Amino acid sequence: MQNIIEINNLTKKFGSFAAVDDVTLNVKKGEIFAFLGPNGAGKTTTIRMLTTLLEQDNGDIKVNGFDTKQNKPDVRKSFGIVFQDPSLDNELTARENLEFHGVMYDVPRILRKNRIEQMLKFVGLEERKNDFVKNFSGGMKRRLEIARGLIHHPKILFLDEPTIGLDPQTRNHMWEYIKQANQNEGMTVFLTTHYMEEAENVADTIAIIDLGKIVAKGTPAELKKQTGEQSLEKAFLKLTGKHIRDEAGTARDRAKFQGRMWGSR
Amino acid sequence: MWKRQLIRYWRSRGRMIGALGQPVLFFLALGFGFGPVYAKAGGGDYIQFLTPGIMAMTILFTSMFTGMEVIWDRQFGFLKETMVAPVPRWQIMLGKTFGGATIAVLQSLIVFFITLFFGFSPNWYLFPVTLIFMFLLACGFTAFGIAIASQLEDMQAFPIIMNFMIMPIFFLSGALFPLNNLPKAVDIVATLDPLSYGVDGLRGTLINGAHYGLTLDFLVISFIALLFVSVGTYLFAKIEV
Numbered sequence: 198m199q200n201i202i203e204i205n206n207l208t209k210k211f212g213s214f215a216a217v218d219d220v221t222l223n224v225k226k227g228e229i230f231a232f233l234g235p236n237g238a239g240k241t242t243t244i245r246m247l248t249t250l251l252e253q254d255n256g257d258i259k260v261n262g263f264d265t266k267q268n269k270p271d272v273r274k275s276f277g278i279v280f281q282d283p284s285l286d287n288e289l290t291a292r293e294n295l296e297f298h299g300v301m302y303d304v305p306r307i308l309r310k311n312r313i314e315q316m317l318k319f320v321g322l323e324e325r326k327n328d329f330v331k332n333f334s335g336g337m338k339r340r341l342e343i344a345r346g347l348i349h350h351p352k353i354l355f356l357d358e359p360t361i362g363l364d365p366q367t368r369n370h371m372w373e374y375i376k377q378a379n380q381n382e383g384m385t386v387f388l389t390t391h392y393m394e395e396a397e398n399v400a401d402t403i404a405i406i407d408l409g410k411i412v413a414k415g416t417p418a419e420l421k422k423q424t425g426e427q428s429l430e431k432a433f434l435k436l437t438g439k440h441i442r443d444e445a446g447t448a449r450d451r452a453k454f455q456g457r458m459w460g461s462r
Numbered sequence: 463m464w465k466r467q468l469i470r471y472w473r474s475r476g477r478m479i480g481a482l483g484q485p486v487l488f489f490l491a492l493g494f495g496f497g498p499v500y501a502k503a504g505g506g507d508y509i510q511f512l513t514p515g516i517m518a519m520t521i522l523f524t525s526m527f528t529g530m531e532v533i534w535d536r537q538f539g540f541l542k543e544t545m546v547a548p549v550p551r552w553q554i555m556l557g558k559t560f561g562g563a564t565i566a567v568l569q570s571l572i573v574f575f576i577t578l579f580f581g582f583s584p585n586w587y588l589f590p591v592t593l594i595f596m597f598l599l600a601c602g603f604t605a606f607g608i609a610i611a612s613q614l615e616d617m618q619a620f621p622i623i624m625n626f627m628i629m630p631i632f633f634l635s636g637a638l639f640p641l642n643n644l645p646k647a648v649d650i651v652a653t654l655d656p657l658s659y660g661v662d663g664l665r666g667t668l669i670n671g672a673h674y675g676l677t678l679d680f681l682v683i684s685f686i687a688l689l690f691v692s693v694g695t696y697l698f699a700k701i702e703v
Contacts, residue, residue, distance in 0.1 A: 248546055249546070250542070250545055250546065269548075270548040270550070271548075273546060273547060273548035274548045278546055280539065280542055282539045283539050284539035284540055284541075284542045284543045285539070285540065285543075286466070286470075286540045286543075288469075288470050289466070289469065289470075293469070297466060298543070298547075301543075301544070301547035301548075301549050302547060302548060303548070345543075
């Protein structure tokens with residue numbers, strides 16, 4: 198198959214606000230695809246629909262040939278995801294978190310054991326495998342989440358702002374792992390990020406979304422040519438305008454604040 | 463998922479032992495405080511009467527709390543991981559429910575052993591039935607906790623639920639007082655309170671003191687368990703993270 202993700206006329210409204218407005222997009226198998234846009238543009242909403250966490254109002258999505266509305270289990274087996282906020286169980290050890298994932302994705306026991314060892318080595322967390330995740334730094338947690346996302350050897354890896362809050366060394370390592378997995382296994386990567394230089398360096402294709410609509414799509418070189426700019430960042434600013442977007446604070450933001458007050462878990 | 467609950471329980475055993483403080487306190491204070499009054503009123507040994515109520519209390523509190531842990535998972539992100547996995551939601555629900563129920567029963571058994579030191583002497587031959595009652599009751603209330611948690615986004619509502627749901631369910635269930643000769647209003651509420659049948663079932667199997675009869679208790683508790691697990695599964699499946 199040529200396109201591993203096919204999105205057609207995708208629409209999602211919250212009340213009268215169209216977070217995603219008639220979006221049509223395709224992602225080729227084996228490519229690294231960067232989905233860029235200002236805050237509130239509809240990136241996270243789109244990813245949630247791609248990963249079956251949210252249902253669209255209109256339009257259809259096919260992931261790995263499976264429809265996200267009709268065939269959720271097969272869609273879910275096809276991808277791994279690293280969320281923007283950590284989604285690990287802090288009370289379990291690194292190895293246990295991976296074990297849990299392996300069981301949930303039906304990876305048979307011996308293969309599971311091997312993959313866990315393999316992935317822990319891959320992201321450099323082998324020595325910390327029996328430590329509790331709550332004692333990990335942000336970078337270590339992110340690396341563990343990448344390891345976890347890959348345990349079931351998915352065809353697609355979704356990354357939502359994967360390098361936010363990471364130091365340059367960790368960021369560098371992270372892209373190494375991702376590129377390796379992409380090249381060796383032909384794994385498609387779908388990422389969102391605000392770091393333009395990273396997108397520029399890593400992505401094969403870029404799509405820019407603003408106010409729920411796609412405003413541009415192409416390779417980094419094409420977009421720079423299209424806007425006559427030297428850097429992707431300038432091209433992006435030209436395409437989306439320079440004013441700052443507002444975003445509503447969610448219950449999660451309040452909760453994080455409370456969590457910090459009472460001591461994180 | 464079941465296993466995960468147990469691991470988490472074992473790891474947080476300090477907190478769990480702390481949580482036992484409340485039922486044990488109730489037991490000691492009320493048991494020995496009201497004991498003489500109860501005996502004088504012709505009720506017999508209050509310790510015998512009270513203990514099943516305290517065991518049911520432990521199950522109620524622990525189950526609801528474990529069920530509501532779903533809110534923590536949601537807030538701190540772990541819930542997303544389970545939602546995105548290719549596992550049917552109902553299986554996740556059952557895993558959580560059984561895990562939570564097992565913990566609630568374990569906590570209740572610890573309380574039970576403590577009461578044995580203070581003079582509780584139950585009928586042992588119906589004990590397996592007691593365990594069945596305990597597990598069913600725990601499943602029902604864990605599922606209930608999960609169902610409520612599915613509708614909430616943060617922990618802010620928790621104290622409200624605590625005071626306006628859990629406490630009334632506990633206090634009006636006959637855990638602390640006999641169900642015969644109640645004023646009409648209290649009697650009606652107690653009859654509608656699912657926990658009453660749980661308490662009664664435990665009382666029936668442990669000290670032969672069932673008010674509604676063991677069969678009715680069993681039927682109601684099973685029905686409640688099925689009802690809450692179904693409703694819980696439906697609401698849980700509809701969560702959009």
